[in-house]
Every structure is written in structure tokens, then in C-alpha cells.
Amino acid sequence: MTSSDVDPAGLGRRERKRRQVRDQLYAAAIHLFAAQGYEATTMDHIAERADVARATVFNHFTQKTGFLEEWGARRRAKVLGILRQEHAEELTVGERLRRYVGELAVLNIESRAETAVLMEASARFGQLLRDPMPEKELAAIIEEGIRRGEVRATVDPGEAGSLIAAGYFAGVMRWTGEEPEPFELRQRLERMLDIVLEGILR
Structure with a gap:
């Protein structure tokens, strides 16, 4: 869970302060990664940019x-929040997946320079291709489609979610x-998704 997932009004003063510092560190790091590159940025740089002690950085990000x-x-x-506000659960599974992938595309388009640096760094140093969460979120949508009878019952939600996630990451990286x-980008991702949907929808 990220600090943006929780309503600050429901937190105590100490936890609000902790989340504020974490947000401050996160903003400093992303700015530096985009400005000077991931490898060139150190934890010391992040601490200096956020105006905190070096130990504070490691308390939040080891x-x-x-x-x-x-x-x-x-x-x-952010994308899931947008879908909740739009009551996307009322859409067909195909439209819901299109909204999910489409909103991610918009975020990338709005911050292409940042995306280029962070996506490459995530692929080289992070867990980009091993992070199960994108696949799980997509699989949950597909499982709902199976329950509704919109997706073929023989479809493995995890495999379908993995295929969409892989297509998304490959498209953004290229x-x-x-x-x-x-x-x-958005058109490319929509075409990729159409190919997958053709194989899983009834």
C-alpha cells in the first residue's frame, strides 16, 4: 500500500507526519532520477534534495x-482510483480492461521523459518484469468476466493477466x-489488448 492509498484524515498525527516525509522523499527521488538519471542519483542526493538526514531516507526506503x-x-x-470513481465495475470486462490500460497510457504520455528513465531503471534494477501486482490486478478483472459469463470459462485469469501486462510493458519500453x-502509445496498447480480448472473450 502506498501513502496515496489512505485518507490522511483517518490517520493520527504521527502517521500523517511519517507519510508526509515519505511523500517528500519520493518526490525528491523521482525528480532527481528524471533530471540526472537513476544510476547517477545516490541516497545522499535524495536526502539533500528532500532536506532530511541520510538515515531518514533509509528508514522509509531501505x-x-x-x-x-x-x-x-x-x-x-491512481488508475484504480480513477476506475473506482467512474464505477468501472459496471462496464463490460473488455471496456474495463481498455480503461485500465488506457489510463496507464495517459500517465505515460503525460510524463514521457520521466517514464523513459524510470521504466528502464525498473527493468534493469527493479522488479518490473517480476512484480506480480499488475498481473493480479488484471487477473481480478478477468475473473469477474468469467463469473459474468463474458470471458470463456477455460481461460486462466493469471495467464491472461500476465499476457496483457507483458504486452503493456513491451509497448511502453519500445x-x-x-x-x-x-x-x-495509446493506439498501440489498444491494438495489443484487442488481440488478447479476441482470444478470451465469448
């Missing part, structure tokens, strides 16, 4: 890769790997 994991988690949490951008 390793630099923790910022990469938090970056991915916050993005997914999109950020060239200048100028080689294709329109």
Missing part, C-alpha cells in the same frame, strides 16, 4: 530500488526507447 517499486505502485493506484516516439 534500497534505492524501493523508489522504483513505489513509482509503479502509485501509478497503478515507445520510450526511440526519439521521436515511434508510434502513438
Whole structure:
């Protein structure tokens, strides 16, 4: 769970302060990664940028890769929050998956330079391709589709979720790997998803 997942009003003063410091550290790290590169940024740099002691950084993020994991988690949490506000659970499974992938595409497009640095760093140093959460979130949507009779009962939700997640990451990595951008990201991801949906929907 990230600090953005919890309503601050329901927290005590001490926990609010802790989350505020964590948010401060996170913002400092992401700024530095985007400005000077992931490898060139040290925990000391992050502490200096956030104006805290070096030990404070390690109290919240024991390793630099923790910022990469938090970056991915916050993005997914933001997308899930948007879907909840829109009552996306009322959509068909196909439309719900399109909204999920589409909102992630929008986040990437709005911050392409940041995405290029953080996605590459996540692939090289983090858990990008081993993080089970994107697959689990997608699998949960597909499981709901099976219960509703929209998805074929023989479909393995985990495998389908893994396939969509892999297609998403591959598309974003290729999109950020060239200048100028080689294709329109949202359209590419929609075409990828259409191929998967053709195979799993009734």
C-alpha cells in the first residue's frame, strides 16, 4: 500500500507526519532520477534534495530500488482510483480492461521523459518484469468476466493477466526507447489488448 492509498484524515498525527516525509522523499527521488538519471542519483542526493538526514531516507526506503517499486505502485493506484470513481465495475470486462490500460497510457504520455528513465531503471534494477501486482490486478478483472459469463470459462485469469501486462510493458519500453516516439502509445496498447480480448472473450 502506498501513502496515496489512505485518507490522511483517518490517520493520527504521527502517521500523517511519517507519510508526509515519505511523500517528500519520493518526490525528491523521482525528480532527481528524471533530471540526472537513476544510476547517477545516490541516497545522499535524495536526502539533500528532500532536506532530511541520510538515515531518514533509509528508514522509509531501505534500497534505492524501493523508489522504483513505489513509482509503479502509485501509478497503478491512481488508475484504480480513477476506475473506482467512474464505477468501472459496471462496464463490460473488455471496456474495463481498455480503461485500465488506457489510463496507464495517459500517465505515460503525460510524463514521457520521466517514464523513459524510470521504466528502464525498473527493468534493469527493479522488479518490473517480476512484480506480480499488475498481473493480479488484471487477473481480478478477468475473473469477474468469467463469473459474468463474458470471458470463456477455460481461460486462466493469471495467464491472461500476465499476457496483457507483458504486452503493456513491451509497448511502453519500445515507445520510450526511440526519439521521436515511434508510434502513438495509446493506439498501440489498444491494438495489443484487442488481440488478447479476441482470444478470451465469448
